[in-house]
Amino acid sequence: xxxxxxxxxALWERDAVKIGVLLAGxxxxxxxxxxxxxxxxxxxxxxxxxxxFYVALFAxxxxxxxxxxxxxxxxxxxxxxxxxxxIYVMAVVSKAPATEAAAGSVGGLGLPLWVGVxxxxxxxxxxxxLVALPALRLRADYLAxxxxxxxxxxxxxxxxxxxxRFEVGGLVIGFGGGxxxxxxxxxxxxxxxDALFLGxxxxxxxxxxxxxIENNPQPVTNGLLYGALLLGAVGLYYVVLGRLGNSPxxxxxxxxxxxxxxxxxxxxxxxxxxxxxFVLGCALMGLGGILWYMTSGAITPNTYRPRxxxxxxxxxxxxxxxxxxxxxxxxxxxxxLLFQGPRxxxxxxxxxVDVEAPSTFGQALAPIAGAGDLAPLGFYVIDSVRQLQLxxxxxxxxxxxxxxxxxxxxHRKEPAASVELERRPDRETPYxxxxxxxx
Amino acid sequence: MSDDxxxxxxxxxxxxxxxxxxxxxxxxxxxxxxxxxxxxxxxxDLRDDDAPDPEEVPLRVDGLRxxxxxxxxxxxxxxxxxxxxxxxxxxxxxxxxxxxxxxxTGVHEATAGTVTFRGEDITGLASHTVANRxxxxxxxxxxxxxxxxxxxxxxxxxxxxxGESLWRSVLPFVRDDVVGQxxxxxxxxxxxxxxxxxxxxxxxxAGNLSGGQRKLLELARALLTEPDVLLLDEPFAGVxxxxxxxxxxxxxxxxxxxxxxxxxxxxxxxxxDNCEHVVVMHQGSVLTEGPPETVRKDEDVIEAYLGGDV
Numbered sequence: 174x175x176x177x178x179x180x181x182x183a184l185w186e187r188d189a190v191k192i193g194v195l196l197a198g199x200x201x202x203x204x205x206x207x208x209x210x211x212x213x214x215x216x217x218x219x220x221x222x223x224x225x226f227y228v229a230l231f232a233x234x235x236x237x238x239x240x241x242x243x244x245x246x247x248x249x250x251x252x253x254x255x256x257x258x259x260i261y262v263m264a265v266v267s268k269a270p271a272t273e274a275a276a277g278s279v280g281g282l283g284l285p286l287w288v289g290v291x292x293x294x295x296x297x298x299x300x301x302x303l304v305a306l307p308a309l310r311l312r313a314d315y316l317a318x319x320x321x322x323x324x325x326x327x328x329x330x331x332x333x334x335x336x337x338r339f340e341v342g343g344l345v346i347g348f349g350g351g352x353x354x355x356x357x358x359x360x361x362x363x364x365x366x367d368a369l370f371l372g373x374x375x376x377x378x379x380x381x382x383x384x385x386i387e388n389n390p391q392p393v394t395n396g397l398l399y400g401a402l403l404l405g406a407v408g409l410y411y412v413v414l415g416r417l418g419n420s421p422x423x424x425x426x427x428x429x430x431x432x433x434x435x436x437x438x439x440x441x442x443x444x445x446x447x448x449x450x451f452v453l454g455c456a457l458m459g460l461g462g463i464l465w466y467m468t469s470g471a472i473t474p475n476t477y478r479p480r481x482x483x484x485x486x487x488x489x490x491x492x493x494x495x496x497x498x499x500x501x502x503x504x505x506x507x508x509x510l511l512f513q514g515p516r517x518x519x520x521x522x523x524x525x526v527d528v529e530a531p532s533t534f535g536q537a538l539a540p541i542a543g544a545g546d547l548a549p550l551g552f553y554v555i556d557s558v559r560q561l562q563l564x565x566x567x568x569x570x571x572x573x574x575x576x577x578x579x580x581x582x583x584h585r586k587e588p589a590a591s592v593e594l595e596r597r598p599d600r601e602t603p604y605x606x607x608x609x610x611x612x
Numbered sequence: 613m614s615d616d617x618x619x620x621x622x623x624x625x626x627x628x629x630x631x632x633x634x635x636x637x638x639x640x641x642x643x644x645x646x647x648x649x650x651x652x653x654x655x656x657d658l659r660d661d662d663a664p665d666p667e668e669v670p671l672r673v674d675g676l677r678x679x680x681x682x683x684x685x686x687x688x689x690x691x692x693x694x695x696x697x698x699x700x701x702x703x704x705x706x707x708x709x710x711x712x713x714x715x716x717t718g719v720h721e722a723t724a725g726t727v728t729f730r731g732e733d734i735t736g737l738a739s740h741t742v743a744n745r746x747x748x749x750x751x752x753x754x755x756x757x758x759x760x761x762x763x764x765x766x767x768x769x770x771x772x773x774x775g776e777s778l779w780r781s782v783l784p785f786v787r788d789d790v791v792g793q794x795x796x797x798x799x800x801x802x803x804x805x806x807x808x809x810x811x812x813x814x815x816x817x818a819g820n821l822s823g824g825q826r827k828l829l830e831l832a833r834a835l836l837t838e839p840d841v842l843l844l845d846e847p848f849a850g851v852x853x854x855x856x857x858x859x860x861x862x863x864x865x866x867x868x869x870x871x872x873x874x875x876x877x878x879x880x881x882x883x884x885d886n887c888e889h890v891v892v893m894h895q896g897s898v899l900t901e902g903p904p905e906t907v908r909k910d911e912d913v914i915e916a917y918l919g920g921d922v
Contacts, residue, residue, distance in 0.1 A: 177877075214740065229727070241648065273629075413782055415779070416781060416782045416787065417781055417782050420775040420776065420780075420781030420782075420787075420790060421767075421768075421773040421774075421775035421776045421781065421790070421794070422775060422776050422778055422780075422781040423769060423781070424760075425768065425776055427759070427760055428760065428768050429756050429758055429868050430759075431757035431758055431760060432755050432756075432757060432758075434719070434739075434755070435751065435757065436753040436757075436768070437738075437739045437740045437743070438717065438739055438740075438743055438748070438749050438750075438751070438755075438835055439740075439743060439769050439833065439834070440740050440743035440744040440748070440750070440771050441740055441768075441776075442738075442740045442741075443740065446776075449778050453778065483810060495759070507889070513740075520841065525690055584759065586761060586815070586817070588760075588761055588815075589764060590762050590764065590767055590798070591775060591787065591790050591791045591794045591796055592779070592791055592794045592795050592798060592817070594761070594763050594764070594767070594798060594814070596802055596811075596814070
């Protein structure tokens with residue numbers, strides 16, 4: 174359906190190109206700012222790694238959410254609960270066993286990292302099944318209430334003293350309660366390379382980074398490699414969910430979104446389809462949670478507040494629910510502009526000028542009244558970027574809902590079929606008139 | 613469960629046999645051009661012809677009752693639909709036609725009574741199960757999948773699609789199988805679109821169609837599930853006369869191909885002119901049934917439905 178008239182426009186029609194151009198633009202902007210500010214190579218690489226981290230994760234999670242909301246119309250606002258279950262189960266499975274029970278330390282089962290990742294993903298899927306069984310009878314807003322309640326239940330469970338530490342078969346394990354869990358399983362990147370017998374390649378890459386960074390190149394390399402790994406995961410999600418969507422399965426999901434009763438009347442067991450889609454989406458969210466937090470060193474339950482769920486929702490809405498390409502673009506835009514952007518801006522300003530932020534809003538306003546000096550207010554704003562960020566996100570959300578509820582690529586014709594739906598070229602035309610309808 | 617129909621249904625029985633022996637491809641069908649590619653290879657004569665019941669009377673409703681709280685929407689409805697007929701279900705507003713429909717197709721659970729389809733008790737089955745058995749309905753207000761294209765709407769309908777299994781749709785190699793089936797399906801859907809003369813709308817969002825076109829789409833979609841009996845809930849409501857004519861032509865044509873129809877309709881004349889058998893409902897139960905000529909003259913019907921004036 175390419176209606177493009179120039180080759181360039183035809184190129185733009187391709188989804189991969191759209192994503193590529195957007196990512197290139199984002200990276201270019203970040204690098205340019207870095208160059209202007211004379212960040213140095215290390216700073217540049219770190220900023221790129223951080224950016225990639227968030228771009229990829231928001232893309233991953235909005236892809237998973239798109240399966241629920243964009244395709245099937247299931248209003249899941251408990252995303253963060255599935256992420257938390259993913260990373261917690263993964264942590265318990267892969268942490269090193271506690272050596273001295275008396276010291277109060279909480280250990281894990283000490284299984285390899287990949288077992289933990291798998292277990293965490295499966296656990297998130299199982300929780301999804303548990304929620305789906307009673308909740309998928311519910312429609313729209315009621316499902317939303319159940320899922321958000323579930324995500325809070327998950328958080329309080331991990332927070333509770335009951336599950337803080339307990340003994341299973343001589344091993345002291347647990348969720349660590351309010352003090353959380355230390356993730357003591359080393360760098361996943363190194364382990365991945367070792368597992369693939371590519372330890373030499375890894376050393377080579379560290380050496381390569383070492384040629385541009387003199388001191389301690391390993392963390393920077395790890396950050397970059399982990400970013401690349403995450404981008405690979407985005408690619409995988411994109412392909413799998415794309416195939417899923419462009420198939421009869423995805424077609425039924427879309428039909429459920431449009432009118433579940435009508436789909437039922439055509440002989441589709443909509444409950445079974447919804448359950449499958451829900452469980453798969455939850456498992457993917459669990460994996461997203463694992464990938465997000467497995468390198469963070471430690472996890473505490475209160476990280477997993479509903480706020481995170483809404484970040485992912487905003488990302489999906491920016492991109493356009495219903496489109497996988499849109500989900501990736503929305504995730505990238507959200508991460509670059511709304512999530513990481515303000516923090517980046519803050520560090521830019523901090524680098525540029527000596528920020529002397531007043532400690533209260535009143536102190537920030539007073540100089541304006543006095544000498545018309547706007548600087549203190551500016552400093553105050555920069556200093557409170559993390560708080561203001563939420564306001565900006567809210568405003569963006571309101572603006573989108575008002576002006577463009579379908580997002581970047583929503584409401585786009587993306588026929589769900591594994592084949593091109595064009596008419597076969599050699600068909601005979603029994604109805605020559607092509608069929609005039611009424612009106 | 614399959615004891616004799618009530619006295620009312622028995623009364624209508626002998627008169628409505630015009631097309632009973634499962635008209636394959638003969639008679640009737642006013643201007644049926646039989647080259648239609650829509651009619652899937654169907655085998656109406658799965659069972660021996662002598663066994664009268666399930667084959668000649670695919671759909672049977674016995675003593676159906678439905679209460680909503682204190683309100684009895686359907687009191688005691690019993691009727692049957694014979695194979696290869698156009699059966700009309702009429703009655704004034706609130707007579708319980710739509711509720712009866714919903715009970716038959718599993719949308720509502722009947723309070724009492726049985727629904728028998730092709731010799732099997734289907735009372736209380738989920739609506740997707742009922743549809744998969746070959747009893748498919750359309751809705752009073754067309755329920756197209758608005759944000760899907762017309763062609764997608766059609767591609768959804770056929771049963772037994774291998775790609776509806778999650779792992780098949782994703783995994784390499786087995787997906788080729790899905791693609792193969794989809795290509796065949798696409799042909800069938802294009803043919804159906806051509807049959808209903810809406811092929812120029814194939815890539816349009818279904819939500820952009822006019823009311824009449826939606827009705828066509830819904831009928832086409834229901835047809836692609838390869839049903840034995842189609843239940844049409846007011847298929848002509850809100851349809852302009854010329855399109856109504858076309859819809860009727862299609863229905864007659866399909867009937868000639870061996871499909872069976874049960875049509876709920878308000879328009880008395882339309883039912884009288886087109887159906888072989890008419891069931892009249894009033895206040896939740898079947899008032900009378902029979903061929904149009906008989907029903908038209910029935911005192912009770914005139915009294916209840918037409919207010920004493922034909």
